[in-house]
Amino acid sequence: xTTPLSVYLPFNRDCLGATFAPAKHGTKPPDPxxxxxxxxxxxxxxxxxxxxxxxxxxxxxxxxxxxxxDPFWLGTLDGTECWVGALERDVKLPEGFVAETLVPMQxxxxxxxxxxxxxxxxxxxxxxxxxxxxxxxxxxxxxLEGEWGKRCSKCRYEHYPHLHPAVIVMVKDGNRCLxxxxxxxxxxxxALVAGFVDNGESLEGAVAREVKEEVGxxxxxxxxxxxxxxxxxxxxxVGFVAWYAGGDVxxxxxxxxxxxxxxxxxxxxxxxxxxxxxYIIDHYAATDGPDATERGARPS
Ligand SMILES: [Zn+2]
Numbered sequence: 001x002t003t004p005l006s007v008y009l010p011f012n013r014d015c016l017g018a019t020f021a022p023a024k025h026g027t028k029p030p031d032p033x034x035x036x037x038x039x040x041x042x043x044x045x046x047x048x049x050x051x052x053x054x055x056x057x058x059x060x061x062x063x064x065x066x067x068x069x070d071p072f073w074l075g076t077l078d079g080t081e082c083w084v085g086a087l088e089r090d091v092k093l094p095e096g097f098v099a100e101t102l103v104p105m106q107x108x109x110x111x112x113x114x115x116x117x118x119x120x121x122x123x124x125x126x127x128x129x130x131x132x133x134x135x136x137x138x139x140x141x142x143x144l145e146g147e148w149g150k151r152c153s154k155c156r157y158e159h160y161p162h163l164h165p166a167v168i169v170m171v172k173d174g175n176r177c178l179x180x181x182x183x184x185x186x187x188x189x190x191a192l193v194a195g196f197v198d199n200g201e202s203l204e205g206a207v208a209r210e211v212k213e214e215v216g217x218x219x220x221x222x223x224x225x226x227x228x229x230x231x232x233x234x235x236x237x238v239g240f241v242a243w244y245a246g247g248d249v250x251x252x253x254x255x256x257x258x259x260x261x262x263x264x265x266x267x268x269x270x271x272x273x274x275x276x277x278x279y280i281i282d283h284y285a286a287t288d289g290p291d292a293t294e295r296g297a298r299p300s
Contacts, residue, residue, distance in 0.1 A: 063094025
């Protein structure tokens with residue numbers, strides 16, 4: 001068995017494998033017919049089909065034709081074109097359709113493939129909604145041919161979809177690991193320390209700084225584990241394990257509600273399996289380091 005290129009996690013496009021070809025390098029089909037990724041307020045419109053949830057397919061279903069959907073082409077899934085459209089929050093869904101949350105923490109019922117497609121759709125909508133005007137001079141932008149990028153019609157400034165790198169890290173010390181929680185999370189649920197990368201910072205520098213700022217600890221031997229695209233709205237979560245090198249746990253109360261050391265065999269409530277936070281905890285809480293575990297394959 002070969003080791004996958006990346007960790008298997010929903011929202012990583014690679015988890016769709018070769019079935020999905022992004023729109024970037026193709027010619028836009030003339031008519032919007034195919035799969036529909038209709039997004040309403042971080043929810044994806046699907047059709048219940050027995051126990052499964054599937055995408056609406058064909059022409060835009062009749063019940064949505066008054067909803068001012070302005071479809072754009074996202075790519076091709078197994079030879080079928082995928083079209084993205086945004087629905088206003090107050091649009092009532094026609095009979096036979098439901099809007100299922102794309103947010104894992106809200107207990108989504110969507111399959112990993114639908115989460116990954118829906119995540120791309122949300123990110124594309126976010127980019128469309130924030131790139132209509134030049135960030136430099138305010139003039140309208142136009143789409144660059146065959147690209148997601150936009151060019152200003154006046155000053156010619158070009159910009160591309162913005163991904164925001166953030167680090168997420170499990171601090172280990174012997175058989176215990178440091179977990180933290182924010183106010184507002186489900187009672188008793190803990191996860192990993194995380195934060196955005198600053199200008200001028202390396203990923204490792206961001207890990208050391210975030211751990212110091214949020215929980216007051218020094219770390220060493222920072223090891224990369226894997227990454228996850230996180231479309232809420234547009235993060236790239238870069239996952240690490242680091243080793244404790246000193247200090248007492250002192251939380252930044254503006255960021256966290258609590259942080260504690262937990263033995264690897266007595267962990268508290270954790271995030272769902274969809275996030276890289278849980279992936280790192282599951283794979284590395286009980287190991288001596290990232291080299292000890294094979295990277296995750298697609299669950300069967
Ligand atoms: Zn401009």
